[in-house]
Amino acid sequence: MATRKVADNGGGEHRPAKRDPEGVRRDILSAAMEEFSLNGLSGGRIDEIAARTRTSKRMIYYYFGDKERLYERVLEEAYGKVRGGESDLGLDALEPVAALTKLCRFTFDHHRANPAFIRMVMIENIHHGRHLQHSETIRGLNRPAIEALETVLLRGQAEGQFRKGLEALELHWQISALSFFNVSNRATFTAIFGDGLFAGDGQEQLSRHVAEMVLRYVLTPDHVGAIAATGE
Structure with a gap:
């Protein structure tokens, strides 16, 4: 004791x-x-x-x-933190481009600041997602994340800023993939290419460029051209 x-x-x-x-x-x-x-x-x-x-x-x-239940609770806690952070972003109060930019930057910066979360996700993939499948809590946490992104996309489409035919789940996958690699493969990437991208300036640039890549994917051609012309 x-x-x-x-x-x-x-x-x-x-x-x-x-x-x-x-x-x-x-x-x-x-x-x-x-x-x-x-x-x-x-x-x-x-x-x-x-x-x-x-x-x-x-x-x-x-x-x-028991040990497995504790492990599941750690997973729930980790997902709860990132989803809670997303819900605090106030995306509904922002215009669609600003909302999507903020979400992308938050995801990249959260993952960078919480490498333990990324390692836990990698470990759970080794277990084929078995513990996530048992957790109603995690499923409940993640559904609103997709719904919030879908709302941003629909608003952007209604205003003529975003292309038609976009799927929130696929876009969530793309944002996650761009942000995840930065942490999951840092050791091997650094061993091969050096750590320049992982210094403060390099990470800020990557965070900014992840948001820009996502925006260039979702924006209509007219809006992509406008961003390119203004340098925003």
Whole structure:
């Protein structure tokens, strides 16, 4: 069991101070994210998670059931963070081009800042998505992301800015792919070509160009020409 501080009850006696259960859960999930993202499901050790959180294996199992359920909860937490960030972007208040640009930049920058999320997705692909398929939570989190992107596309089409025939799911795939590679293949890309693109200026340029590539794909020819002419 974790070492806990003691509190004076006013009568000279001391008793263990209680830990906030939600705080303990958050600490366990944070440590589990680090452990699983580095070592995978099979290589991740509950003992390491317990040591990092100053709790016990028994307490971890009490909160999460077993190792696989803890792994699933880490996946849910990771997807919840990125989807929550998307929902906070306020895309409905922006005109379509600005909304799509903001979404692209957010996705690229989120993935760059959260490499553990990318590693968790890679690990889950090794498991053929088995744990994601079991999670109603993750399916519920991801549906609104596609719906929000579809709303942006429909507004852009209604205003004559975006081409007809675009599919939100496919565009989501393209944005994710452009942003994912930047993290998933950083080590091999750097080993072959050097790390110039991964310095601050290089990452800012890539983030900007990802948004520009997506816009050039969705914009009507007239609007693409206007952006090219103005340099925006």
